Amino acid sequence: QKEVEQNSGPLSVPEGAIASLNCTYSDRVSQSFFWYRQYSGKSPELIMSIYSNGDKEDGRFTAQLNKASQYVSLLIRDSQPSDSATYLCAVKGGKLIFGQGTELSVKP
Amino acid sequence: GEEVAQTPKHLVRGEGQKAKLYCAPIKGHSYVFWYQQVLKNEFKFLISFQNENVFDETGMPKERFSAKCLPNSPCSLEIQATKLEDSAVYFCASSQPPDIYGYTFGSGTRLTVV
Numbered sequence: 566q567k568e569v570e571q572n573s574g575p576l577s578v579p580e581g582a583i584a585s586l587n588c589t590y591s592d593r594v595s596q597s598f599f600w601y602r603q604y605s606g607k608s609p610e611l612i613m614s615i616y617s618n619g620d621k622e623d624g625r626f627t628a629q630l631n632k633a634s635q636y637v638s639l640l641i642r643d644s645q646p647s648d649s650a651t652y653l654c655a656v657k658g659g660k661l662i663f664g665q666g667t668e669l670s671v672k673p
Numbered sequence: 674g675e676e677v678a679q680t681p682k683h684l685v686r687g688e689g690q691k692a693k694l695y696c697a698p699i700k701g702h703s704y705v706f707w708y709q710q711v712l713k714n715e716f717k718f719l720i721s722f723q724n725e726n727v728f729d730e731t732g733m734p735k736e737r738f739s740a741k742c743l744p745n746s747p748c749s750l751e752i753q754a755t756k757l758e759d760s761a762v763y764f765c766a767s768s769q770p771p772d773i774y775g776y777t778f779g780s781g782t783r784l785t786v787v
C-alpha cells in the first residue's frame with residue numbers, strides 16, 4: 566500500500582461545477598496535510614494546508630480532514646478552465662510524502 | 674530572495690558522466706529538501722537539510738548521489754556516473770519549520786541522461 570494515495574484521474578468537470586479531489590494516507594501519526602497544484606512543466610504550488618479535523622476554506626477552495634478515517638479532500642467550487650492542472654496531496658509525518666496526483670480538466 | 678532558485682534549468686549528460694545541480698533557498702528558510710520527479714507525477718524524496726546539517730537522507734541512493742548545503746553557498750546535489758534512469762526533474766524546496774509551513778519549490782532542473 567502506498568503511503569499517500571490519490572485517484573490519478575483524469576477528473577473532468579464542466580466550468581462552474583464543483584471538483585472533488587480525494588486522498589488517503591497510511592501513517593496515523595501524520596500531522597500536517599497539504600494540497601499542491603502543478604501545471605504541466607511547472608513546479609508545485611502550495612494552495613492549501615490543514616492540520617486539524619474539519620473544514621478549512623480559502624476562496625473557492627475547501628480542504629477537509631478526517632484523521633480517524635485517514636482521509637483528506639479538496640473541493641474546488643465554481644471550477645474554471647485555469648484550474649486545469651494536477652493536484653498533489655502531501656502528508657507530513659517526518660518528511661513530506663506526495664501522492665501520485667490527480668489530473669483535473671475543467672471544460673469550458 | 675523570495676524564490677527558490679535552481680540552476681541549471683536543463684542538463685544533458687552522457688551515461689557515466691557527473692551531474693551537479695544547485696539550489697539557493699529562500700532567505701531565512703533553514704530547511705532545504707530535494708525531490709526527484711520521474712515520469713509525470715511521482716515525487717520521490719531524496720534528502721533534507723536543516724541549515725548545513727543533513728536532516729533526513731533516507732531517500733538517497735548513496736552509491737552515486739551526494740548532497741551538501743554549505744554556509745554562504747547554494748546547496749548542491751551531485752550524481753556521479755549518471756544512469757539512464759536518473760533522467761528526471763529534480764526539485765529543490767525550502768521551508769521555515771516544516772511541521773507548520775508547507776514547502777516552497779524551485780522551478781526544477783530537468784536532467785536528461787543519454
